[in-house]
Amino acid sequence: MPFPKSVTKVKKNGVEFTSNVDRAKYTIQELTRAALKDTAKLIRRRILDKARKMRGMGKTKRIPNAFQYWVRRREGDLQIGVKHDTWYGADQELGTNNQPARHIIRDTVYENIDQIRIIQGQYLEAIEDENRARGLIDEEEEIGDEDN
Template sequence: MARIPRTVKIKKDGVEFTSNVDKANFLIHELIRAALMDVAKLLRRRLLQKARKMPGMRRNRRLGKAFQYWVRRRETDLIFGSKHDTWYGADQELGTRNQPARGLIKGTVMENMDDIRRIQGQYLSAIEAENKAIGLIDPDNEGDNDEND
């Protein structure tokens, strides 16, 4: 995690101006990233549960590597999908002429919309309390996937 910007204090003509804008922007950005990381972990866990119930997938050892996520720092967004050359790709999600669409990723997101809103609300409500916000931001988690699935 990057360093939290300091408060800027300016004194002019006996008046002291204090600006916390940089600090607030930093905390908002990091809270959004942390919330996206938790959402991605939840979706990946639920997606793997659904995928394991599919015919022939119960004993597939490479299933855990098929679904991955990335939380991009600069864009502050979440990319969630399947890794290149895995059994579950765009052809199975969207369908082709010879294969019907499964919609596993889209379905999982839509089924868990309430949980996604709850997680996002938990993080974004922490903006009001700086200490709570700093406690929610996990400095050890930089966008890696869960490897213990």
């Protein structure tokens, strides 16, 4: 969705109404999405570090491809997880009868709550400054499984 017109002007009975609602709504949605993307990159990096340090996991190159994030534009949310049918799979995260749960994703998120709040706060703070906000917004859809 492209950046909307800056204002909507309506004249009624000699009075001109100017509305920036569409522009403000767009800016808030895109800043929220950008904040989620940066949060996801941080969490994914920390998950990969933790997974590489675990016994038996550090010797494979498949780890980076197992963990992924999805910043969904329509739903306005973030999902971090394990790709379907990867070597790691949900069995490692949640556990099975033969294997204890490792909770790598859950624990990594809990351990980084303060950093997540800092990232989110930087974006929300930018709402007041339109130029800064536009500089933070990346309008590309993203599925993250790259090492950034």
